[in-house]
Amino acid sequence: MTNFVLVAGTWLGAWAWDEVAAQLRAAGHDVHPLTLSGLAEKQGAAAGLETHVRDVVDEVDRLGRRDVVLVGHSYAGIPVGQAAERIGDRLRRVVFVDANVPVDGESFLSGWPSDHVRQSIADHDGFWPPLGAPDYAGQGLTDEQIARIVDGSTPHPGATLTEPAVLAGASGDLPATYVKCLLDGDEPMPAVAGLLKSDQWELVEMATGHWPMFSQPRELARVLRASVAAT
Numbered sequence: 001m002t003n004f005v006l007v008a009g010t011w012l013g014a015w016a017w018d019e020v021a022a023q024l025r026a027a028g029h030d031v032h033p034l035t036l037s038g039l040a041e042k043q044g045a046a047a048g049l050e051t052h053v054r055d056v057v058d059e060v061d062r063l064g065r066r067d068v069v070l071v072g073h074s075y076a077g078i079p080v081g082q083a084a085e086r087i088g089d090r091l092r093r094v095v096f097v098d099a100n101v102p103v104d105g106e107s108f109l110s111g112w113p114s115d116h117v118r119q120s121i122a123d124h125d126g127f128w129p130p131l132g133a134p135d136y137a138g139q140g141l142t143d144e145q146i147a148r149i150v151d152g153s154t155p156h157p158g159a160t161l162t163e164p165a166v167l168a169g170a171s172g173d174l175p176a177t178y179v180k181c182l183l184d185g186d187e188p189m190p191a192v193a194g195l196l197k198s199d200q201w202e203l204v205e206m207a208t209g210h211w212p213m214f215s216q217p218r219e220l221a222r223v224l225r226a227s228v229a230a231t
Contacts (some may be wrong), residue, residue: 001091002228003065006033007056009074009099009155010161010214011130013040016073020213031044035058036076037088038157049079049107051161056083066090069228073097074210075156078165082172085167087204093173094229097220098181098210101191102165109161117230121158139209140183140216149214172198177227179220183209202227 004024008016014033021031022197036055038047045051056079060068068090072080079097084094100108109117121128130153136146172195180188188196196203204223206212212220 001028001030003030004032004071004224005056005059005063005068006071007036007073007076007080008033008100009072009076009127010156011039011150012073012149013154015040015152016149016211016213019217020224021093023218024224027225029225030065033057036079036160038160039154040152042212043134043154048159048162049156049165052076052079052160053082053086056080058088058092060087067092069093069095069140069223069224070095071095072099074215075136075161078102078108079160081171081174082165082167084176085169085171092175093177093227095177095179095224096192097179097212098184099178100189101171101195102167103191104167105164107162107164108205110164111189114228117161121161123150124155124158126158128158128161130155136209136211137212138183140207141209141211141214145211145214171195173200176201177204177223179204179206179212179223181206181208181210181212183207224225 006017013035024031035042036052037045046113069092070080081102133146204211208216
């Protein structure tokens, strides 16, 4: 049995993993989807990037488990990647699902044209408002799946996107799987491409879009189970 801690990206909470979690539990694993501070049922909680890192570390501490696989989707790759080095030998593997990875001194918004996001955060009292249904087109999602995402999304705390990551070591030293969703682009971002040169990292491709927990939950669960065999 492996202990999975699942963390979704911007605007989403633990609920986003319902179908994936059911598949993993059916295979005999212990699964703990986590909502980060300020999102979903935790709306109203003040949150910066360090808050989200602590959310993940505290969940591992609360569980009191070893052999932990941390899974971070999209934005959540940044706090999950930082938490992975903090939990030490309790970590079995970290899986980045079409995710950003932490780069010391850089934020989620670093390295890409993000002025519009910063302006949106400023215009919405420090929060990044969720996307609308048209923004999910071309990502392998049904209308029903898109509606579920849009209806469940909540504004994302802006400080978590603008504050820099802090790393003590090299992410390439972590045992890691990177899941690239091909409808969201054929190639991993440059920071990820560099890390994939490490012997500790493996690349897995999925023929779906950026939200595979909705578009292909069974396939994503299989990928997560297979990542355990990689260690």
